[in-house]
Amino acid sequence: MIVDNIVNPTISNELRYEIESRSGQKILSCYQCGKCSAGCRAAFAMDLPPRLIMRSIQIGLEEIVLASNSYWVCLQCQVCSARCPREIDIARVMESLRQRAIEEKAKPPEREVAVFHRIFLKLIKRYGRLYEAGLAAFYNLLSRHFFANLSLLPSMLFKGKLSFRPHKIRGAKKIAIIFEKVKEIESEKASS
């Protein structure tokens, strides 16, 4: 396709190349129809709705894209990808931006979202399964929202929906090994 060969020497294509390579999506295919933003449930909370994320990557507004909270509040609900007439998996582009930010250890504009995912992974690495009470407790501590969701606690306990003790499976060690191996393979890939 002709559009793929356009390289404007006055703009930076670095981020576009990186995200295209990570996501396997053709960012320049986007013709800005706006179906993604129209259907996006999280657009109201985004600095740049999905259409503008795509446009900003196209024209090399790299700092604006990377500083936006859009790819952190993206719900990965996949509506944008399902409706894109250019068949771009936009949710995948958002996911690639987020993975890139995590790898680069960039300071996330949505600290709470990043904290949540980090704790979630730590707990399943340790126990093999999610420990919901631990997730809520660690989240409150590390996000510094100490009293968040406390009002739900009595009902959850009363209804038997929360257990104070984690359920550790026998093979939990194997799970930690999966995490380590993934890290190994990915750092090899990054260095090659």
Added chain:
Amino acid sequence: MSELVYSYYPGCSLHSSAKEYDISTRLVCQALGIELRELEEWICCGASSAHTASDLLGLALPAYNLKLAEKADLPVVIPCAMCFSRLKFAIAGLKDDATRNQINMVLEEGLAKEVPVESLLKVLDGKSITIPVKKPLTGLKVACYYGCLLVRPMEVANLDDVENPRMMDELVEMLGAESIDWDFKTECCGAGLPLARPDMVLQLSNQILSQAKSYGADCVAVACPMCHSNLDMQQKRMKSEDGEHLDLPILYFTQLIGLALGISAKELALKKHFINPVPMLKDKGLL
């Protein structure tokens, strides 16, 4: 010995905050002659957090469970929409040679064959299996809410129409209830953000519930523990435009099947919901 035997992958929520989904699933399957054998030592599918951090981690965790299922040599049935989606993503990933090699390296044991993975909704859709309705849910108006991952991405979930799914609607109609036609069937409720961005979850879930209510629904039926927790557990924090609580019960579709099969409200753990559906069901003469 049942004719229909599945490996059962409940997922983490069904062992804690969504116990009533697990309880009603087991009861309904037992009543319909479906044997569920819980996969031993199953692990978390990684939910949205694993693939947020790394593609490979997001595939390796569900693939580990596929390996367990391969050893059990039975098709897998999954009630949770998120777990279902993650295991289906792993199956799709395994079809790519490079990805498959990486997953096999992580697991140290290669996957030899593709294990069929089914959504519980598909297994209990009333078409592949006959549901002998004893107490039809006459007069009950149900808004069937599918959420995201049961239908999207279509090439991964491969379950129903991506914009207007009908499976659950046809099921509740078969049970004698009336399914309402509405716009929010597949609109996201806020997914895994109730801790990090409660403001977003409350706004999105409120929109869903407000329309269901204004279209005359008596309850909302769901097939996902995350959708349930956003719509039920968080509901008392939401108010409709006129400042009232919505007070709209959210039921798992398995609980509706259970009621139609004549299983008691107590056994189906209906009172575990934050919005108690029992008074509404009594009003309708269904309990």
